[in-house]
Amino acid sequence: MTEKIDDQELQTSTTPGYNPGEKKTLDEYAQLDSNDESLNKWKASLGIGAGAANENGPKIEFISLSLESATRPEPIVFNFAELEGKKEHIKKNPVSIKEGTEYNVKLDFKVNHDVISGLRYVQVVKRTGMTVDKMEEMVGSYGPSQNPYEKRFATEESPSGMLARGTYSVRSRIVDDDGHIYVDFDWAFKISKEW
Template sequence: MTSLPPPPQTCYKPGAAKSIDEYAKLDAEDESLARWKASLGIVPGASTPASGPKFTILSLELVSPSMPPDHTLIMDLQDLSQPKLDALKKTTFTIKEGVDYNVRMTFRVNHSIISGVRYIQIVKRANIKVDKLDQMLGSYGVHPKGEPYVKNFDTEESPSGLLARSGSYSVRSRVVDDDGEVFADWEWSFKLGKEW
């Protein structure tokens, strides 16, 4: 039996980072490309000083049509200092069993361009992985109007039953890009209940 040849080595090397102005001027004569770049906030003169984080997650929210109007499940993530991370880790949210819900993320691109940004969430129970969510956020530039971006994830259904309700679930959430840069990394927990 012959063995397969080894996979080819990748020789891709990313180019040097460019400013928003430099990207805006590339292929400026291509009208459709110019419109696409404008949709990402890549327009001449839109460059902002490149200081501080490129990406700031503002909040993560759980949205469900069955949730009472006066009830919200929102994580304020604007400050990810160590005391805030410690407080989030100790916070346990209650999610109603057997309901449809989706996750909504609000974030801001502060400068530059981010590409291939993903939200990755690993859920464990008794230290055993029970679920993983890997959701593409996309590629973005600074919002042309300076407003934050809002991304609604696919609808899911929460588990139900006595076994699902017993105990709590620990979650590790991360926001990363194609290059492996980690923009946010935090832990939290939830439990399932008969009511919100």
């Protein structure tokens, strides 16, 4: 049985005094300080400038969220293109995670025709009605690119021991500085002796 994770628990932290500023278009960014050669090179590296943007598709496409471990031959992968039709399945069928194992979470995504600022990954984990973990990772700010971006989060270790074994409910969300939610889904995992 999966547990409901409230929207309030997925709120991102804020930095006092930080203001993300006014949203600008790619053309507006390209025109800013256009006579500064070093700034123009930096903007080009972000995909800002003439011909750099891919105008097709959504402004950002999330490809996959993966859990990788050196002790597992294949990563556990949530493919976002297939996620919509499988939401109930992944919620009710927990993935197995070996206890006491180091792992990394990896996010693959592509930015098409906008600058995305302050992208964050937030995850809340519950067991028997109690929140046992909240992870908030800054993914960063990105400009358009023909190639996908890859973000790896810090290595973590799964809990171990008899009391840690069991099923956990998870809700994952990807949000930006403007509060726009790109991905929001529930899933579950089971801590066990083996993968």
